[in-house]
Amino acid sequence: MELLKSHRTIRKYQATSISDDILNDLLECGIRASNTGNMQLYSIIVTRSSVKKTLLAPLHFNQAMVMQAPLLLTVCYDINRFSKWCEANHTKVDFSNLLWLLNGTIDASILAQNICIAAESKGLGICYLGTTLYNATEISKALNLPKGVIPITTLTIGYPDEIPEQTDRLPLNSVVHFEEYENYSNERISDIYKEKENLESSKNFVKENKKENLAQVYTEIRYKSEDNVFFSQKLKKMLTDQGFSFE
């Protein structure tokens, strides 16, 4: 529990590589996570070579940890393997729709989180790369993923070369609801976000980006509407090209 509570994302790694034994342990912990119907609709792609890292780095917007981390794991929703098994058994399955994409995303994510916790218990540090869904098409090419295999998230893993401060969180009671969702009044919203807005780091963000407030840094710089729409449409196109239906 202390391990979970002391989690920090690590973006700087030592050059030390990760042994095959530890890698194997991390992967074993990953696949012990719960999964829908025990069908294991996932695959994990291990990247350690600098050739592949060089291909992947720009697809993760050249975040430095992609080249620096000794280990990258790309966790995918995989209906290719299961479909081949079904074919061999004279039947077929249809998991190419919104519901099953979400089921697969849940399974891939909890597998990834098991790996993170196992890694941290071994003194390693991790970082999730949200860029995986932004450039899923190009990442699929780089990793030779066939139809039916969708990269969901990527972990960089290595021995930490930094001990960053823990990031802030909203007060626990503002994200937890008892028995029913209690909607937020304007006063409550202002109260919940006050501490976050008053952090030195938040104030610097606002100043550096020449915005009026922190919310605008999120909506007008970090997660602009046109980017959200662009990358969502790109993802949708990739999935549709692979036979996914969103009807």
Add this chain to the structure above:
Amino acid sequence: MELLKSHRTIRKYQATSISDDILNDLLECGIRASNTGNMQLYSIIVTRSSVKKTLLAPLHFNQAMVMQAPLLLTVCYDINRFSKWCEANHTKVDFSNLLWLLNGTIDASILAQNICIAAESKGLGICYLGTTLYNATEISKALNLPKGVIPITTLTIGYPDEIPEQTDRLPLNSVVHFEEYENYSNERISDIYKEKENLESSKNFVKENKKENLAQVYTEIRYKSEDNVFFSQKLKKMLTDQGFSFE
């Protein structure tokens, strides 16, 4: 690591309730998980009352553990709170699309998995309810979720009243790929699934369901195409009604 490796889903619980202190600890561990941009686009709904359990049970297809578990946690993708904050700050954000639904699903899932591991470290047992996405519309009504709050997954949690066998897994090397995805030949597929097909429990499934093989039990009984399509369309309709765009 041993904790992660010895995970078993628990579906039978003792009547013992879970103290507020432990619940608080579980939730604290949950929100320490990594999340996209530290925006905390999630909410957790705590269910302990039998009134709410009675409402939720049929929506989870009357699986017995819903009434029996002392604690249910419904983890949601929540853009309502963040949007209200943006409004109060004279800006707005658009996270109502496919990309952000997946981002939110990842964040909700890794939060849920942190809670599971924290729970297991306290001697509790957990079960994921995949039925959450099947009946997201009705669950939203039961929990009074406003527009912009989508239930992603539900955990039942309690002190175990059973010690089930661990479920099988495919050989680790069949779900892991080094540097590139290596597609599966028919021989490889047959080799990978052999052990699973030969389990006594698998053979019983096939016999009970009067099918030729295990794959057909999955595709023709457990996850029939018409059910997949029906529940996916239902989910899509709910999201579209809430203003999500899948274009």
